[in-house]
Amino acid sequence: MTAKTSATATATATSPPTNLLIRGLTKSFGGVKALDDVDLTVPAGQVHALLGHNGAGKSTLIKCLGGAFPPDAGTIEVDGVEFARLSPRQSIAAGVAIIFQTLSVVDSLTVAENIFLGQEWTRYGTVDRRAQETLAAGLLERVAASCSPRDRVGELPMRQRQLVEIAKALSRSASVLVLDEPTAALSGTESDALAERVEDLRTQGLAIVYVTHLLSEVERLADAVTVLRDGRVDFHSPVSGHSRKQLVDTIVGQGRAATPRPNRLLQPKPAAEGRATALPDGTHPEPDPRSAPLLAVDGLTGPGFGPVGLDVAGGEIVGLYGLIGSGRTRILETLFGRRRRSGGTVRVGDRPVAPARPAEALAAGIALVPADRRGQGLFATLSAQDNVLLPAVRPLARGGLRSLRAERRTFDALASAVGLRPARPKLPAAAFSGGNQQKLVLGRWINEARGTDVLLLDEPTQGVDVGARQEIYQVVEGLAAERGTAVLFASSDPEEIVALAHRCLIVAHGRVVAELSGTELTEEALLSAVHDTHTPADSDPVGSGTAEGAP
Amino acid sequence: MTTTTVDSPLRTNPRALASGSLTAVRRHPLVVVLVAMVLVFQLSTGSFVDTANLRGIATDAATIAIVAVPLALLVISGYLDLSVGSTLALGGLVGGWLAGQQGQSPVVAVLGALAAGAAVGAVNGVLCCYLGLSAFIVTLGMLTAVRGLAQQLFPLPLSDFGTGFAWLGGARIAGIAAPVVIAALVLAAGAxxxxxxxxxxxxxxxxxxxxxxxxxxxxxxxxxxxxFVLTGAAAALAGAIRASVLDSAVAGTSGAGFELTVLTAVLLGGVALTGxxxxIFGVLLGVLFLGCLQNGLTLLSVPTFWQLMAQGVALVAGAALAYFGPKATR
Known part of the structure; x- marks a missing residue:
């Protein structure tokens, strides 16, 4: 049985160059093109880095490849076999293995059982444990995993679990390996070890698609790079040998040249003159963050982050820029009372605020638009009106009964304020596009019946199409400028930070590590800042990240 | 898939009313089934649509409706209560015991029954809502536990509750039986x-x-x-009504299987178990459907086991229709 494993290894090494060839891949969701004529070629023995902001189409591409979505047009060719669409089963059979950020290992099974899940070795109708364990040992050796085939996967650290999944991919003799931000959940040393494994697998002849936000990884591993923006290939180049500086310049510069970015706001920031002219009466000058902050946070600490100190003035829009796992979401959720804080003070105006529940935060004037729209924001089967007015139904009620007329009036006003399309109160939320769903959730907190002094936004335009994105920016800017709302938003998209924020705080490992404002606030600066701050940490950000339970 | 869950209930002009009832039919295909069933029973028995028979159906359905309304609200909010059958028994026993054995006024008896039911509901509610335990498990456990409690407290069957208590189940208000009036009030309040x-x-x-x-x-x-508290109280009220109608309450058998009948009515009425x-209109249809089915089959002298089978088949068929139906009609 050991012989069989090594035979597989030899076969992989000597087999003709495997290829992933994607041509003209297009996929729309409700009229919004998530992928638009995307080409991607990955020869055997190459690592191809796939970059792009949230909503750029990376996950859609991966899911088409994995057979989760049928593409509308285009072809996927794996090892010379062409497919117009793949089922998940066909994808695996064709030799595609995808390692998602949320791993698909079964915690209660052993390493060997996980590796052979769905393709068990049997003897007289029962699972041949011994054969599986011997084979698993060989595969684990290939990925240099230190765990034993008999270990329970649930007891292993994240890195080992990831290697188990890669071993599983090898057991199915995958020729195309897709890694979706594999280091997001790993510490610095673990990331280095993973990079070595990726290099090994490359020499073993796999075609590897490597999704990442980190330029250091692109620099170290990638033989070629493709940047997606709004579903299109924005930039494509072989990159090996480029320095990071060149890479940043190329990605940002090329991106600008390739797309004349219609989604940028009319007022370019941080140019103050553009801003002043765009305001109706010019009475709202750029807010000075040092003059009496509306939201004052000092020494805020909680599980996995802190201490964090920050101020947001009334009318100011401050961005929190950081990668997944940097703690930006935790900071927002703690301010909103969704998570316990272990220390620090928060003030809204003069009042100290220590919300134990979101309801208390809302009563104190703090509202949050969460990143996970479907899971935490939207009531998919309820009507648009119910979605927008839910927290306002009680304040609008008279004598304990709903005031249907006032509700309708409030809905109409809000729908036009956020540019909801179609502005039909009874249409269920699920029937709206992603952008309009986000408008519904945003609209919930901008109606007059609830006073929102501090608006927290987490990834405000994730999964939102270009047009709606700009409308959402305009709504947020209008809130800040006209109502003096203090806006604090988290984003992993440098373009969004530059487009929306007056000032940006860079978050890494649960702390604010840098601040950019004025002319320093550029996409280049953000990209390099995040690279510089992604230093190895000993703590495991995912271990604490599992405490995301419901209230 | 019900897309709009609640429409403006205030319809005044007749055309709107007509189109409203059309959407009601589209949204509640059970209306058609119900009408067809009434026709079939009338044609085959000749006495189905008879004032006396309809009264009987209404009285039987009343106790189901009283519990189905709060239970439906509970299910809409994502919970479940399986303990109502035993709570019904407890409510009937407590009410009957206060009225008969203790010689209390019927008002005190009913209040006592309500309090007992509310207490059961409060235990369910604390465990499910505040401690976050599974409603299915908690109320399944309570179904058994409350039955046991009732048998412990009232080992012997109770009867002779007195004329005052009999009023609850037997009185007529403007020609309509008191339980039906109570059920109508509960339905209206729920809606x-x-x-x-x-x-x-x-x-x-x-x-x-x-x-x-x-x-x-x-x-x-x-x-x-x-x-949860309201559902418990409603189940106990239904128990008091049944005890009053029968002038007896038995700890071991009163309301046995009632929880499944009520849940069947709620689910037939289009309330999704997933919340x-x-x-409430759907719940009313579900209750009437079960009431008519039982009554019609009894009139046709169909044996009980066939009736139970019909009830079960109706539920599964309803679920299948709800699952496959919307795609066909869309």
């Missing part, structure tokens, strides 16, 4: 609550997306807790 109160919106919101409701500042524990959808 009003769901359509016209802020808490009614919250029930839907909690059922559709608990997390989003919590993040919207809604108290996601208090409303479902109150519904978030349903209407």
């Amino acid at each position: 009003l609550f769901l359509a016209l109160t802020p808490a009614g919106r919250h029930v839907f919101a909690i059922g559709v997306n608990r997390e989003a409701a919590y993040l919207s500042g809604i108290n996601i524990r208090r409303t479902p807790f109150a519904l 978030g959808t349903g209407s």
Whole structure:
């Protein structure tokens, strides 16, 4: 049985160059093109880095490849076999293995059982444990995993679990390996070890698609790079040998040249003159963050982050820029009372605020638009009106009964304020596009019946199409400028930070590590800042990240 | 898939009323089934649509409706109560014991029954809403535990509750039996609550997306807790009514299987077990459907086991229709 494993290894090494060839891949969701004529070629023995902001189409591409979505047009060719669409089963059979950020290992099974899940070795109708364990040992050796085939996967650290999944991919003799931000959940040393494994697998002849936000990884591993923006290939180049500086310049510069970015706001920031002219009466000058902050946070600490100190003035829009796992979401959720804080003070105006529940935060004037729209924001089967007015139904009620007329009036006003399309109160939320769903959730907190002094936004335009994105920016800017709302938003998209924020705080490992404002606030600066701050940490950000339970 | 759960209940002009009843038919295909069933029973028995028989159906259906309304609200908010059959027994015994053995006034007897039921509901509510235990497990356990409690407290069958208590089940208000009047009030209150109160919106919101409701500042524990208490109280009231009608209550058998009948009515009425959808009108249809089915089959002298089979088949067929139907009619 050991012989069989090594035979597989030899076969992989000597087999003709495997290829992933994607041509003209297009996929729309409700009229919004998530992928638009995307080409991607990955020869055997190459690592191809796939970059792009949230909503750029990376996950859609991966899911088409994995057979989760049928593409509308285009072809996927794996090892010379062409497919117009793949089922998940066909994808695996064709030799595609995808390692998602949320791993698909079964915690209660052993390493060997996980590796052979769905393709068990049997003897007289029962699972041949011994054969599986011997084979698993060989595969684990290939990925240099230190765990034993008999270990329970649930007891292993994240890195080992990831290697188990890669071993599983090898057991199915995958020729195309897709890694979706594999280091997001790993510490610095673990990331280095993973990079070595990726290099090994490359020499073993796999075609590897490597999704990442980190330029250091692109620099170290990638033989070629493709940047997606709004579903299109924005930039494509072989990159090996480029320095990071060149890479940043190329990605940002090329991106600008390739797309004349219609989604940028009319007022370019941080140019103050553009801003002043765009305001109706010019009475709202750029807010000075040092003059009496509306939201004052000092020494805020909680599980996995802190201490964090920050101020947001009334009318100011401050961005929190950081990668997944940097703690930006935790900071927002703690301010909103969704998570316990272990220390620090928060003030809204003069009042100290220590919300134990979101309801208390809302009563104190703090509202949050969460990143996970479907899971935490939207009531998919309820009507648009119910979605927008839910927290306002009680304040609008008279004598304990709903005031249907006032509700309708409030809905109409809000729908036009956020540019909801179609502005039909009874249409269920699920029937709206992603952008309009986000408008519904945003609209919930901008109606007059609830006073929102501090608006927290987490990834405000994730999964939102270009047009709606700009409308959402305009709504947020209008809130800040006209109502003096203090806006604090988290984003992993440098373009969004530059487009929306007056000032940006860079978050890494649960702390604010840098601040950019004025002319320093550029996409280049953000990209390099995040690279510089992604230093190895000993703590495991995912271990604490599992405490995301419901209230 | 019910897309709009509540429409404006205030329709005045006849055309709107007509189109309203059309949408009601589209949304509740059970209306058609119900009408067809009434026709079939009338043609085959000749005495189905008879004032006396209809009265009988209404009285039988009344206790189901009284419990089905709060239970439906509970299910819409994403919970479940399987303990109502035993709570019904306890309510009947407590009410009958107070009225008969203790010689209390019927008002005190009914209040005592309500209190007993509310207490059971409060235990369910604390365990499910505040401690976060599974409603299925908690109320399944309570179904057994409350039955045991009832047998412990009242080992012997009770009867002779007196004329005052008999009023609850036997009196006529403007020619309509008291239980039917109570059921109508409960149905109206439920519909009003769901359509016209802020808490009614919250029930839907909690059922559709608990997390989003919590993040919207809604108290996601208090409303479902109150519904558990109401469901318990309603089950006990139904028990008191049944005890009054029969002038007897037996700890071991009263209300046995009642929880499944009520749940069947609620689900037939289009309330999704996953929460978030349903209407009181649908629940009324579900209750009437079960009542007519039982009565019609009895009139046709169909044996009980066939009746039970019909009930079960109706539920599964209803679920299948709801699953496959919308795609066909869309």
